[in-house]
Amino acid sequence: MRVFNLSSGSDGNATYIETEHARILVDDGISCTETVKRLNLIGVSGEDIDAIILTHEHTDHMKGVDVFSKKFNTPIYAHNDVWKGVYPKLSKASEGNMRIFDGDFDIKDLIISPVEIPHDVKCFGFTIENGDSKVSLLTDLGHTTDKIFNSVKGSQLVYLEANHDIIMLKNCEKYPLSLRMRIAGKNGHLSNDASAEFAEKLVESGTRQLVLSHLSRENNTPELAYTYISKKLADDGIIEGTHVKIDVALTVPVRIFRLK
C-alpha cells in the first residue's frame, strides 16, 4: 500500500491511496487541475483513479470532486447520510457515478470500513485494509470515542487530525467568537491536546506511523503540532523515532508513506 497526501488543512484535503490493483482518493478538496498536477508527481493520472471516497460535504473536502468525476468518469462514494449534504453541491458528475454505502464496502483489493465521527455535519472516518496493511483516516472530529478507537486500533498508519492549539484558538482575533466556539466544541475539530491523547492509545494498539493532519492555518503550525504531540507522548515514555514515527501532512505533497 502507498499513501500520498495531496493536500491537508483548511485550504483543502485530499489523500491518495494505492495498492496493486486499486487507486483511490479520500476526499478531493483542491481543484481538479491541482489534483491531477499533484497525482502526476507520483506518476498517476486522473484516469487511473477508481473512486473518490467522501468523508463529508464541507468544501475543503469536495471542492474538486464534481469536475474530477465528470472529467474522468470517476465513481463518488459517500455514506447514505452524507449524500444529503453532498448531492446539492454536485452539478456536473453523472448520477450513475454516485455510489451509496452504509457499511463496509470493497473497491478492488481494498476493504473500506466507515466509522461515524462527531462533526457539525454527518461525517465519517475510514479504515482501509489490504491484506495485513491497515490505514485509517480521522479528520474533522470534535472529540474521539471508544467506538472510533475500536474501529481504527491496530492500524499501522493513522492520519489523525491535529487542528489547533487551544490557546492560539482562544486568542485568535481573526475568528469571531461563534467560530472559535464551533471549532473547539464537541462537534468541531480535534486540538493538539486531544490528538496527543488519542495518539497515545493508537501507539499502544500498534500504530507505528502517525500523520498529523488538517492543521489550522491560523491556529497551529506544523512545528508546534509536531513538537507538542511528540512531547506529550514522551512524557508517557513513547519516543518519536523509536516507538512511533510522526509526520505532518502539509498543504502540499511532501512524501509517500509505504506499507509492505
Ligand SMILES: [Zn+2]
Ligand atoms: Zn468539516
Ligand SMILES: [Zn+2]
Ligand atoms: Zn475539513
